[in-house]
Amino acid sequence: MPPIRVTVWSENAHENPEVRAIYPEGIAACIAHGLTPESGFSTRTATLDDPEHGLSEEQLAATDVLIWWGHRHHHEVADAVVERVQRHVWDGMGLLALHSAHFSKIFTRLMGTRCSLSWRAVGERERLWIVDPAHPITTGLPPFFELPHEEMYGEPFAIPEPGQLLLLSWFQGGEVFRSGCTWSRGSGKVFYFRPGHETNPTYHNPHVKRVIANAARWLARPNGRAAIPSGNIPVDKAPEKIEKT
Amino acid sequence: MPPIRVTVWSENAHENPEVRAIYPEGIAACIAHGLTPESGFSTRTATLDDPEHGLSEEQLAATDVLIWWGHRHHHEVADAVVERVQRHVWDGMGLLALHSAHFSKIFTRLMGTRCSLSWRAVGERERLWIVDPAHPITTGLPPFFELPHEEMYGEPFAIPEPGQLLLLSWFQGGEVFRSGCTWSRGSGKVFYFRPGHETNPTYHNPHVKRVIANAARWLARPNGRAAIPSGNIPVDKAPEKIEKT
Amino acid sequence: MPPIRVTVWSENAHENPEVRAIYPEGIAACIAHGLTPESGFSTRTATLDDPEHGLSEEQLAATDVLIWWGHRHHHEVADAVVERVQRHVWDGMGLLALHSAHFSKIFTRLMGTRCSLSWRAVGERERLWIVDPAHPITTGLPPFFELPHEEMYGEPFAIPEPGQLLLLSWFQGGEVFRSGCTWSRGSGKVFYFRPGHETNPTYHNPHVKRVIANAARWLARPNGRAAIPSGNIPVDKAPEKIEKT
């Protein structure tokens, strides 16, 4: 079986010293390290500053699953790149949107909604409950796991009703959130996973790493791209002969 | 009960003599006539050529349900107007997308998918089956109804899985199609209804008129706009006191 | 408009003195009192001890919406009555299942799943968040409301993915729960609403009363029963002539 090719995209959040202390090589590199060759992955990282944000036609064609982390620079992502990514999702590339990617151009375009929520960044306790323990994305997880310090995201989360709801978060300050949600968009699958504020060491957590690896495996199409067919069917190609009436 | 305020939007398709013979006042006017004051509606029509396409902030604020028919001029609709319409849907305005509006900017933006399909415009027989006879949109319809001459639309229809599937079409030439689909987008509801090729007298059909009137009623929010709340919740406004750990 | 006819069914939980202190007339009567004639309801109550549990064919035929509260006596409900109720739901009667009715025969039969959950009855704080503030069932509610003392129900709740998820609960002890869920079953609609432990005064809470009234309105079919058609279609009644091939 060939490896699942994952591109991990992020802004350069580690320009911030507080972030760099937690992720010396950057958030994208930390996430990529969790997707090992032994587990069947090959990875590359890409960032806003790369030519075409590291998401050229060729680079996307060689990507089975795109992982997206962004926060403060959503608006700097070029529309042409966003449209290209969207087309690749429609043709079968998987997309894993992390944390503040809820407001990224690519995620809001695929959802068709505002994707707003309430939030509070004081590093409170989050507990993630598994709603569907039988799903491939939650395989191997305990009934719940905790992150001692995270940003709070609270409902209502303005998304379309998910295809499947997999995780729910409890927050110390009293809120709840749909933290793991799947959707289909054309031939591609999308998964949103909530945790990952840049000043908390969330992507070092083994349960978070497991969700990301499970999701990357689930989002990949084993047979590559499969564009949905469309077009004009002329009358002589109709499956049934059409008699005029 | 105040009337449901419906804006019927269309391109000026009746510039085509073949269309004008069927819809002397235009498609939008024909649809609007079916939504009578006695049934609880007040209507206006709007078109591409109106200032701001007849969809200014004030005009949308006074619209409970927007009905959209477009075919050849989707790209001429200004992006700023599309964004304004999308915002109003998110805040609770209903949207009924008819026939070739599957490729309109507003519909594809709300869906987040390509919305492609296969088609054949030779005026073949279409039979629409009611999948869910208990839904308000299908109330009063027989088990199926027929349109003697229509354009064919065939699967796969590249949409997100509908919230509810209400009608399925059978075509003489051998295809099938999901012809009546609902979705939620923010506080607003969306319904797609397939029939309505401009050179067929489809919007004169009483069953089609009934679906449109039922849908307009179902799409309207009885209590007006209701934006989904969002924003920062400061720590002293958290529902629970957050103790540092 | 004729009133919505609601039957409120419960076990006689107020045989317990602690419960009787909270609900002197019983839980069913308290719930029924919240559905006033001025709001468009007519109500009756029924209980396990009534002939046919108060759910005869005639009584169900005169019921638009059945509200069900049960806890310790699920197994005493006669199978014949459960099958009758299920048939009426399939034909269009609405069902509102409250709290421990998650394990009632009628709810588990309509779901087709185990409907299990985790629980803890120590009277802790529950906070219910509105996930979809635009739905008729959540109309008029604040972003969240609290119940100072309730039994905890925790995920995973073994239900089929809801048609729509409307409310989520946060619990003081650290759990979360999908507390307001809708489904369609045949021509009938089902709503599950979590709160209502018998030794807490939950059904006196104005927000809880509002959810129940909103839900009863939403569950009622304005046009009465509508059985889904079925049966053999002989060849001479086929919509299209079938030529042998």
Add this chain to the structure above:
Amino acid sequence: MPPIRVTVWSENAHENPEVRAIYPEGIAACIAHGLTPESGFSTRTATLDDPEHGLSEEQLAATDVLIWWGHRHHHEVADAVVERVQRHVWDGMGLLALHSAHFSKIFTRLMGTRCSLSWRAVGERERLWIVDPAHPITTGLPPFFELPHEEMYGEPFAIPEPGQLLLLSWFQGGEVFRSGCTWSRGSGKVFYFRPGHETNPTYHNPHVKRVIANAARWLARPNGRAAIPSGNIPVDKAPEKIEKT
């Protein structure tokens, strides 16, 4: 990778000479032959006449996916066996319900609906369209395939809204049907696939064989059974300390 263990269950329909001419070894054996060891399957067949219908606790525990074909003898299946099968589905066994199994006890119990439909058994042409070509169950199929002679099943099909709709049927006589539908029930997955009238050679069709093999692979849980956790959480085991208020 260990093989996927499939049990193919059927009534002994080949007691009918017309059926025996098509399926000399029976329907179950024909289906089982399509699930080859080279494709990663191990199979056994079971029937109504076997002790416990061939579905003892041990036999089910050794089954990853159960394929069910039944038609005239649904009522002869013992309730205790149906409950056992349902429990295994809830704990992760996959179920593929074929054709007239729409009225089997196990399928209707898992759905919670009447599962009725309209039908006509005159051997007309059926054309199955792929609605979602990216799903594992439809992998490798052309945009549509035809069965020259089949029983017609028509909408409305009284099922809960499917998790995903994968195939739609067009019938010569003018009807349409949702022919491939998925649902989740507890830890188990369910797929309904329409074709397979016993007097037509449907299960010899290579496209039908492919759908069944794809479905069997999709329905199997790679990690075996995974019961959904539930139970009482005592106060000293609550994730958060509960202070009395």
